[in-house]
Amino acid sequence: MKEKFIKALESNNLGEMRKIPKGDLHNHSSIGGNKRYIEEWAGVSIPKPPNFKGLDDMQQWYRQNIKLLIKGTLGYEKLIEAAFVQAKMDGVKVLNMSFGIGEVVWYDNSVDNMVQALKRIHQSFAPEVLFIPEIALSSFTPIDEINKKLNQFLGQNYFKSIDMYGDEFAVPTFKKIFRKAKEKGLILKAHVGEFGTAELIREAVEELELDQVQHGIAAANSQSVMRWLCDNKIQLNVCPTSNILLSRVESYKVHPIRKLYDNGIKVTINTDDMLIFDQSVSQEFFNLYNAGLFNGNELNEIRENSLNLIRENR
Numbered sequence: 432m433k434e435k436f437i438k439a440l441e442s443n444n445l446g447e448m449r450k451i452p453k454g455d456l457h458n459h460s461s462i463g464g465n466k467r468y469i470e471e472w473a474g475v476s477i478p479k480p481p482n483f484k485g486l487d488d489m490q491q492w493y494r495q496n497i498k499l500l501i502k503g504t505l506g507y508e509k510l511i512e513a514a515f516v517q518a519k520m521d522g523v524k525v526l527n528m529s530f531g532i533g534e535v536v537w538y539d540n541s542v543d544n545m546v547q548a549l550k551r552i553h554q555s556f557a558p559e560v561l562f563i564p565e566i567a568l569s570s571f572t573p574i575d576e577i578n579k580k581l582n583q584f585l586g587q588n589y590f591k592s593i594d595m596y597g598d599e600f601a602v603p604t605f606k607k608i609f610r611k612a613k614e615k616g617l618i619l620k621a622h623v624g625e626f627g628t629a630e631l632i633r634e635a636v637e638e639l640e641l642d643q644v645q646h647g648i649a650a651a652n653s654q655s656v657m658r659w660l661c662d663n664k665i666q667l668n669v670c671p672t673s674n675i676l677l678s679r680v681e682s683y684k685v686h687p688i689r690k691l692y693d694n695g696i697k698v699t700i701n702t703d704d705m706l707i708f709d710q711s712v713s714q715e716f717f718n719l720y721n722a723g724l725f726n727g728n729e730l731n732e733i734r735e736n737s738l739n740l741i742r743e744n745r
């Protein structure tokens with residue numbers, strides 16, 4: 432497979448690249464789907480996103496350009512469908528995709544009904560994709576509400592990982608919640624080092640006992656944090672285009688994933704919010720290769736990281 436992967440890169444052949452097995456371990460489901468699939472369904476064209484000043488700016492753009500098109504449970508399910516369709520089309524064999532606990536509102540607050548729907552959509556649109564369902568917690572949701580809903584989500588024994596996102600400084604308030612998820616055997620992840628510092632990444636990994644970090648690119652600013660992440664085998668699930676469009680990184684050419692890789696950190700390449708950023712895992716490999724950031728061998732090693740990970744954690 433390595434030879435085929437490198438050949439696809441060298442010949443800039445997207446069709447061949449799509450046939451190579453890949454993982455997507457950082458995907459926000461309802462905004463992680465194929466843009467054209469949603470455009471066709473909604474009968475509109477979604478504009479190309481600008482460079483955002485930050486998350487608020489992106490969310491505002493999303494509300495104005497995409498959210499308006501999506502209505503009710505059927506709309507929500509179409510978004511999830513678009514994410515499975517996208518993964519299948521792109522040769523994603525391992526899809527670790529997250530679902531906000533608030534999304535249960537589309538199922539009259541029945542987590543059971545939500546899980547049944549996810550199973551049905553997975554089986555209908557991408558049964559061959561190994562799907563690792565993930566619980567997503569926002570730091571802006573009151574802790575009491577999280578605790579109440581989380582018990583219902585964990586009680587399903589369906590979700591295999593958990594992720595938190597929002598304010599990177601809110602990490603300590605999630606300590607108990609993450610211990611509970613750990614007892615249940617979930618893979619622990621959090622969004623840190625996207626906007627915050629290298630030190631915050633280390634603190635989050637220690638406090639929450641994380642297995643993986645979503646983004647974590649700020650680690651590249653600290654030799655000691657990189658060393659620590661490497662020694663503790665913490666994987667960073669990086670999303671290059673997301674970092675560029677959210678103005679965290681200037682270009683693919685100077686993306687810190689190179690430095691993280693050179694410092695022995697296990698990294699993977701992922702999509703984050705494909706409905707907005709519109710770059711698949713395959714395209715991200717081309718983005719980094721064509722910018723001269725990695726050679727084919729290195730990118731293949733990174734590709735295999737996404738596939739190995741699941742074997743280790745199952």
Ligand SMILES: [Zn+2]
Nearest residue numbers: 457622645703
């Ligand atoms: Zn993310």
